Amino acid sequence: MLDWLIVGNGVVGATTACLLADAGFSVAVLDSLERVPAMPEDWDLRTYSLTPASRRILSAIGVWPLLDAQRIAPYARMAVWEAAHGAQIDFDAGRLAQPALGYILEQSCLLRAVQAGLSARPRIARYTGTVASLEQTAESATLTLASGQRLQARALVACDGPDSPLRQLAGMGCEVQAYPQQAVIANVETGAPHDFIARQCFLAEGPLAFLPLPDPRRCSIVWSMSPAAAEATLAQDDAAFTAALGRAFDHRLGPVLSTSARLAFPLRRQHAPTYSEGRVVLVGDAAHVVHPLAGQGLNLGLLDAAVLAERANAAGPAGLESPAPLFRRYERQRRGEVLAMLAATDGLNRLFLYHAPWAGWLRSAGLALTQRLAPMKQLLMAHAMGDLGDLPQVARLQAASNVHS
Ligand SMILES: Cc1cc2nc3c(=O)[nH]c(=O)nc-3n(C[C@H](O)[C@H](O)[C@H](O)COP(=O)(O)OP(=O)(O)OC[C@H]3O[C@@H](n4cnc5c(N)ncnc54)[C@H](O)[C@@H]3O)c2cc1C
Numbered sequence: 001m002l003d004w005l006i007v008g009n010g011v012v013g014a015t016t017a018c019l020l021a022d023a024g025f026s027v028a029v030l031d032s033l034e035r036v037p038a039m040p041e042d043w044d045l046r047t048y049s050l051t052p053a054s055r056r057i058l059s060a061i062g063v064w065p066l067l068d069a070q071r072i073a074p075y076a077r078m079a080v081w082e083a084a085h086g087a088q089i090d091f092d093a094g095r096l097a098q099p100a101l102g103y104i105l106e107q108s109c110l111l112r113a114v115q116a117g118l119s120a121r122p123r124i125a126r127y128t129g130t131v132a133s134l135e136q137t138a139e140s141a142t143l144t145l146a147s148g149q150r151l152q153a154r155a156l157v158a159c160d161g162p163d164s165p166l167r168q169l170a171g172m173g174c175e176v177q178a179y180p181q182q183a184v185i186a187n188v189e190t191g192a193p194h195d196f197i198a199r200q201c202f203l204a205e206g207p208l209a210f211l212p213l214p215d216p217r218r219c220s221i222v223w224s225m226s227p228a229a230a231e232a233t234l235a236q237d238d239a240a241f242t243a244a245l246g247r248a249f250d251h252r253l254g255p256v257l258s259t260s261a262r263l264a265f266p267l268r269r270q271h272a273p274t275y276s277e278g279r280v281v282l283v284g285d286a287a288h289v290v291h292p293l294a295g296q297g298l299n300l301g302l303l304d305a306a307v308l309a310e311r312a313n314a315a316g317p318a319g320l321e322s323p324a325p326l327f328r329r330y331e332r333q334r335r336g337e338v339l340a341m342l343a344a345t346d347g348l349n350r351l352f353l354y355h356a357p358w359a360g361w362l363r364s365a366g367l368a369l370t371q372r373l374a375p376m377k378q379l380l381m382a383h384a385m386g387d388l389g390d391l392p393q394v395a396r397l398q399a400a401s402n403v404h405s
Helices: 011-022 052-060 107-119 165-169 229-237 238-248 299-317 322-351 355-372 374-384 398-403
Strands: 002-007 026-029 047-050 073-075 077-082 088-092 104-108 124-130 131-136 139-143 152-158 175-190 199-205 206-212 219-225 256-259 263-271 281-282
Touching: 002 139, 011 026, 011 052, 011 107, 011 299, 026 152, 026 256, 047 107, 047 299, 052 104, 052 299, 073 206, 088 322, 088 374, 104 107, 107 206, 131 165, 152 165, 175 206, 175 229, 175 238, 199 355, 219 229, 219 238, 229 263, 263 322, 299 322
Parallel strands: 002 026, 002 152, 026 124, 077 199, 152 281
Antiparallel strands: 047 104, 073 104, 077 088, 131 139, 139 152, 175 219, 175 256, 175 263, 199 206, 206 219
16 A cells, blocks of 8 residues: 555645655655646746745755756845835845845746656656545545546545645535636736846736746736736737736836737635645645735745655654644644735735725835835845745755755
8 A cells, every 4th residue: 555645746746745755655646637748939928936945845856956947047136116106125135145035937847847856756656537536444545536546545645736626525625715816927028137136016906026037038927907907908919918017017127028928817815724634634725825926825835745744754654554643743834834924915915905095105114114124124035035934854944955956
């Protein structure tokens, strides 16, 4: 019988599998899709901002070196401002003596690298299929796939995304709240170079981020707006879209010269009241979904994976005989962090959506004050870099020297 069966072979699932296999457990991964994404000819529309802590986790499993360095954009500075009043706050990794605040990567590059990480561990079995039913006993859990195939393990990890079929089969609830917003994403070319600074401005309908791609004049944009505005934005021709985008961004990078195709994602916040049930444990978006304004969803999932593997390693094979205490320790270590991130992203999004005059004053005063208070800025930066909180060993700053970077 397997020790661990991971359901969901996205970035979080594959990382969880590598970490658990490296801790000596027998592991298999199941996904409904078989494909390894092709490298896009141009820039992938889906990009992630990853923290230095996530980089350390990916380095520890040997995945970071598999990424093409030419397709990673490290950024050491970030500027955040409010469009209405112009108050601005700037962050600089140099203030913490760190080389980068984060890294912008394309989803397809990252998925290909984690799949190569799995292939480098031939003992990890891979299955393709859709989960159909779940049976749990005192000793094990058995998943039956739509094909009729049965997979038995001592513990199941749901890494199958926000709608997690495994979470539902385990009878676990999830609190879901839709935001009155969608995120429109695109890659655009700008008149002025981005200088590897991540920029975000808060507009009346939500935040607009310009994230640097490795090409000095190309950015990945994430623009949150009402569903009606998103629909209208997707329907615009390129010239109308680039003009509107340039205006919304106050032409901080000159005119927007060209754009890729555009996509829109409905936004929601989500949190499971409990992270485990019997022999099933939730990791990544299966447990929580946060607003993308802080670019932290995947980063949270990678930290979940590292904490679960660390706890499993400490408990050893005996910990799987009755996994409830192991799962409780994992949840205790992660829940506070996740709730803090949910509250911060939710609070920021709501504060900037209020149109009352007091809210405008509070926003400008808050940004101006934070800009002047060096210790508060450093604290915010350390948080955004994933360097604070009850971190697993593999994600800690001092662990960097122990990993192949
Ligand atoms: C616009 C936008 C921008 C974002 N930007 C950032 C960012 O900059 N930084 C960041 O950290 N996060 C960001 N996020 C969040 C990030 O995309 C998610 O947190 C992350 O993708 C979650 O990864 P996951 O592996 O948990 O889930 P997923 O990526 O959803 O993977 C789930 C896997 O489960 C598989 N699966 C699904 N159903 C089944 C089934 N029935 N049986 C078997 N397998 C199944 C799927 O095929 C998939 O491979 C952003 C989100 C949005 C919407």
